[in-house]
Amino acid sequence: MTGNTDVIVIGGGYAGVMAANRLTQRDDVTVTLINPRSTFVERIRLHQLVGGSHDAVVEYREVLADGVRLVVDTVTEIDAAGRGLTLATGGTVGYDYLVYAVGSGSADPSVPGAAEFAYPIAALEDAQRLRPVVAAASAEAPVTVVGSGPTGIETAAELAEAGRRVTLVCGEVLGPYLHRRGRRAVAGRLAELGVTVLQGPGARVTAVTRDAVHLGDGRELPSAVTIWTAGFGVPDLAARSGLSTDALGRLLTDETLTSVDDERIVAAGDSAAPSGLPLRMSCQAAMPLGARAADTVLSRIDGERPATLNHLFAGQCISLGRRAGIFQFAHRNDVALWFHIAGRSGAKIKEFVCKGTVKQLADEGRKPGAYGLHKVSGGAKRGQALQAERAAAPATADLGAAAAG
Template sequence: MGDTVTGKSNVVVIGGGYAGVMAANRLTQRDDVTVTLINPRSTFVERIRLHQLVGGSDDAVVEYGEVLREGIELVVDTVTGIDAAERGVALASGGRVGYDYLVYAVGSGSADPRVPGAAEFAYPIASLEEAQRLRPVLDAAPATAAVTVVGAGPTGIETAAELAEAGRKVTLVCGGVLGPYLHPRGRRSVARRLAKLGVTVLDGPDTKVTKVARDAIELGDGRTLPSAVTVWTAGFGVPDLAVRSGLSTDTLGRLLTDETLTSVDDERIVAAGDSAAPSDLPLRMSCQAAMPLGARAADTVLSRIVGERPSPLNQAFAGQCISLGRRAGIFQFAHRYDVALWFHIDGRSGARLKEFVCRGIVKHLADEAGKPGSYSLHRVSGGAKRQQLLQARSVEAPATAERTA
């Protein structure tokens, strides 16, 4: 297949985040492949720095010229539909782009909070535009105004710490456990740092937010807390492009694929990043997963172009890195299959390590742009755990079907 005039295979990548840029760069290894990257913005967003944008210490953007290989066509537009039968995507501007292979890397964003008042009065920060919308709101609020951060995952913790370090009066509402991914030792370290910054941490099962008003929030235990600015970091959602396009997805809307990241509906569609659900057993939403997935997706496409069998997913994790303001942080080490270990690095060393990681991520993308095919972390073994989970699921499925028959 491919362009009958040039003999080239046209690959369209939807989404210019960590996974999409990695995939696009890697696809240029072959001279007989043309790559088009479609993204709604003209700059690359360092999503892991959006809390810094909110706090005023970084703009969280990088020019595509720094991370995207020359020769890749960047189309600044939004894909509104995928026509798998005709192998084309429709654009919001009214245009259409055809493809031989499609990499679906639309990423993730804020989840629909489904809490009364949250959509009207809370500020999500999962995208560049959302974080930019919050900045002037904080600037206009008095220094003593009560700021509430809802959600105690990495984004919530980082945002609360960033704002508290800047002198804000911050309450972090966990809705459960502080840093659910963290090992108890790592969690205690984070709690100590937040306390030192003056952050009030409300955790436990009764701290779920049940209502958001313009100047307050209500909790499950009946308490009402004043909140001049409410920042919402609880949960992520994915764009509904795959659902609207009639492709098979998981319950969250991520594209269902096999272990080679190939759509269960169409072998010319491959997914990567937060919007992929390989074997309905998706990885933790993170840039740590997104870049290897982007590399794996590109390798799958390249294998199919030359008629080879694609290699399966082989994901390894190192842990989780969380900044706690500019002067402290924590690197929580983990098993390769993404379960936290007791060991962590915190304090100033943790902050330096987090910054090293953030810079390293951009460098990985830039290096792949400079020398496509050089990235290799997606080949590091994650161990046998994923295969065990997949095998257990395959055994469980017939048993469940038998019980419901």
Template sequence: MTGNTHVVVIGGGYAGVMAANRLTQRDDVNVTLVNPRPDLVHRVRLHQLVGGSNDAVVAYEDVLAERVRLAVDTVTRIDAAGRSVTLAAGGTLGYDYLIYAVGSGSADPGVSGAAEFAYPLATLEEARRLRAALDATPAVSPVTVVGAGPTGIETAAELAEAGRRVTLVCGGVLGPYLHARGRRSVAKRLAKLGVAVIDGSDAKVTAVTADSVRLANGRELPSGVTVWTVGFGVPDLAVRSGLSTDAVGRLLTDETLTSVDDERILAAGDSAAPSNQPLRMSCLNATPLGARAADTVLSRLVGEQPETIHQGFYAQCISLGRSAGIYQFANRSDVAVWLHIDEGMGARIKELVCKSIPGHLSGEARKPGSFRLHRAPGGAARRRRLLHANGAHQIEAPAVSDRAA
């Protein structure tokens, strides 16, 4: 390869922006970021958009390096053989390397009436639609939040604190990731806010109508607005483009985040499945994975062997309204431990985390290569143990046939 290298990054979320910024370390690398929106969606604040305390967007001019070209468009197909992508607005865009960072969205609810009557909350457009629905609904009307992961808990707390009458239907346990001690703390806070929590084996939704939610035990809950936060899905772009994916549709890669089909294609964030053992979908993982994907490209450009995933720090941070929250610590296998920080200090930590994410991106834009969290000591060893424990093997990408000098 001679001359400038063109890298196309598909997706302008946390992973995509980090990767794009990091690639500007080299003057001979040109970067195009393709994203359907003109602003960064600050996804960890979508529940605040619904509650009316934040708009959940950040201007790209504040977090994206000046040398990165932003194309506000959608990629409809990847032509790996031709090294190009097709754009929804028309035309194609060629690349030398491609970073696939399309993120995640709402999963198919698979429950009668949910797609028609419930409001999902995984994208900016969905959050705005839900906010409009709440604004059009009387404040005394009951709200049912289905799903008790972080999004469901945060949304239920935000709405209850704003005066809404909220029921949280867990579909199982409250906060599945949390340690039992952390779960008790969250339950206590939700009770203080007046949220009715329905958990246990019967807390599964079997049908949604315009004004109710039906549970597995036959109970019907009146619901003026039903919020659906159960699970995430990924876009089907990789599948439609004939690339290898896991069962969910995430791009299948090796431990350097290189596609098992093509060494010129890499993946990062929620849409990556390294060694078919993807990391938990979260901003905590997305940003470092973006840095790792960029580092793999930069290593190949100088003929070096790319490093593998080194991430070794895990936790979960959940806001419980504006004045409380919980920071749940975890071990290096991403399993919650007894230690957590809650109440007001938990809220302050969560707000610090929310502010630090754009800070990491803007810092990388100003000084490419300065982000270091993806190189946590011990992360590589932890990853090897995880693969071994799950009976998985490190998948190898195709042999590199055309490295740049």
């Protein structure tokens, strides 16, 4: 391709900023980042916003390369055939390549009353709405956090450390990603903070009312504030625009993160489903995926074959209030190991990670192309999983044909 190339990145989170910054390493590429907010959101600190210890935002000038044009707006439709975008403000904009990095948010809860009476926390506006509600509640008012993943654990610990009466409703098990040893460490810290942890088959939420949470075993928990952290969803922009998505709505791509429908569209972050086998939703995955997406676009501009996904995971980091945390180490294919670091050391590691993610984005903005974690081998497990999927596909098709006959 000759002349200038216009690349638009939709979404200014961890993946989108990394992709936009990396794309500026070429002078013949014009990069535009479209995002509905004028500030960068540290999603991994949203529980701190609710607890009052951090505002969870950073100015884009601190993380975004000078060569990236920021447009504060929302994309309402992608016209892949015409290579154009429709904006919420009514305008349209064209592109040569598109990086789809719209991220994720709270899934619409199917539990009766949850959408009406429970507060989500997955987006900045959610946390900002919840913060004054928590602040206005008396210290004795019961707070219920629903969800057993990192967000639920972190929110429960943050509020309990601040003196709140917190119940964490886990459903089946506390911290399903964690190794059993890590899980014990987390449970111990939550007990120190006075958090009541409910788990097991009976601890599934069946309904939420204005002042209570109802469980599957018949228990009714008084709840002045109910916080919903169970499950994530993705925006439906790709599906509404006629692009192929998985069941959750993530854009279907090949292993180079290129849309299965259009080689001019590349996905990154939580909204990408490479080969129908998406990575765990996390900033740990989003930033390398953003770098990989940018490299794919640059390779296509040069007429070269893009490299394929080769992702490495290190584990999971969870804060347990301001004075404790845990880093759960994992195999590079994202399966938890027995080894973890907890307590004050765990808290220091978590804070190092939070600051480090912003620093990595800023470093890539100052020196585009410097980031290289996405090139580190994640091992053979993903390739094996892909081979198994492909081997099973013909058999599934044959069974479907037999059933139809």
